[in-house]
Amino acid sequence: MAYVFNMRHRWRRKLAQGSVSIIAVMSVSFATQALPVRVDRGLAVRQIQGEVTILRPRSTAPARSGDRLSEVGDGLRTGSRSAAVLDVDTDVGFLQVSERTELRIRTLENAADGGRITHLNVSRGQVRTQLRRFTHEGSEFEIETPAGISGVRGTEFGVSVQEDGKTGIATLSGAVETSAVGTSVPVPEGYQNLIWPGEPPTAPVPLRDDPGLEYDRTVSFENNTRVVTLRGRVDPVNTVFVDGAPQLVDRQGEFRLTRLATARLRVEVVVITPLGRQEVHEIYLL
Known part of the structure; x- marks a missing residue:
């Protein structure tokens, strides 16, 4: 079952010669009624680092600064040791997209009261969102993952989506409401929670934003082969x-992994929090 994270937030022509009366009427109209301001809807690539790919419904291409995602199905994917920053509309806010992340636009609409409705899907990886407070009641910002829904009105929060769809949510400022399997759980400022696929969101706990790692290792024999097992512990x-x-x-x-025991065996463990804080741990298993 899919889960979603909703948020509500930040970031001429010439007249030919003609009737003087028409020009006069137009002058009065402009003086008494403001012209509508055009707002570009969608996401714009502000910065890229490493391997970043633009996703279209029927094609892909390397991302460049200034590229726009403006249609349903448009998206972005980051590779290993890669990242991107996306502007949301023209003045609503921005997204910081971490490595090994994939997102796509699900909905891009205007509300009846002039608000902006943006729904994204994040199938894997980590995204940190910083949006200004919306001024229209109809504005929505929503992130869907393979596990649930969260809604906000101007906030800074992060989402991490693990390989099995489990989703971590952390609220740095403002408030987020997480929803799944018919249950909604608010995550206030300074708190975090989890959504497991097929389950309601967990109760929020104080925000940790801790990419630390504890671990132990053991050496054993399996089928007459010497192996080493690493057991690691992180914030879930x-x-x-x-x-x-x-x-x-x-x-x-x-988490746990097993490797053949060889001399100078080393692994690199990368831990990323929902807010995008990252640490690289190099561990020599032997």
């Missing part, structure tokens, strides 16, 4: 990669 809301491969993190924040 975090995403973990070992030598670039995503790891499944259980409810206690633990």
Whole structure:
């Protein structure tokens, strides 16, 4: 079942010679009624680092600064050690997209009261969102993951989506409402929670934003082969990669991997929080 994170937030022609009376009427009209201001809807690529790809419904291309995502189905994907910053509309706010992340536009509409409705899908990875407070009641910003929904009105929060769809949410400022399987749970400023696929959101706990890692290792024999096992422990809301491969993190924040025991065996463990804070841990297993 899909889960979503909703948010509500920041970031001429010439007249030919003709009737003088027509020009006069137009002058009065301009004086008494403001011209509508055109607002570009969508996401614009502000910065890129490393391998970043623009996704279209029927094509892909390397991303460049200034590229726009303005249609349903448009999206962006970041590779290993890559990142991007996207502007939301012209003045609503921005998104910081971490490595190994994929997002697409689900909905891009205007509300009846002039508000802006933006729904995104983040299928994997980590996104940090900073939006100004919306001035229209009809404005919406929503992020859907393989697990639930969150809604806000101007806030700074982060979402991390693990390989199994488990989603961590952290609210730095403002408030987020997470929803899944018919249950809504608010995540106020300074708190975080989790959504497991097929389950309601967990109760919020104080925000940690901690990419730290605890671990132990053991050496054993399996089928007459010497192997070493690494057991790691992180905050359960975090995403973990070992030598670039995503790891499944259980409810206690633990993950495990086994390697053949060879001399100078080393692994690189990358831990990323929902707010995008990242640490690289180099571990020698032998």
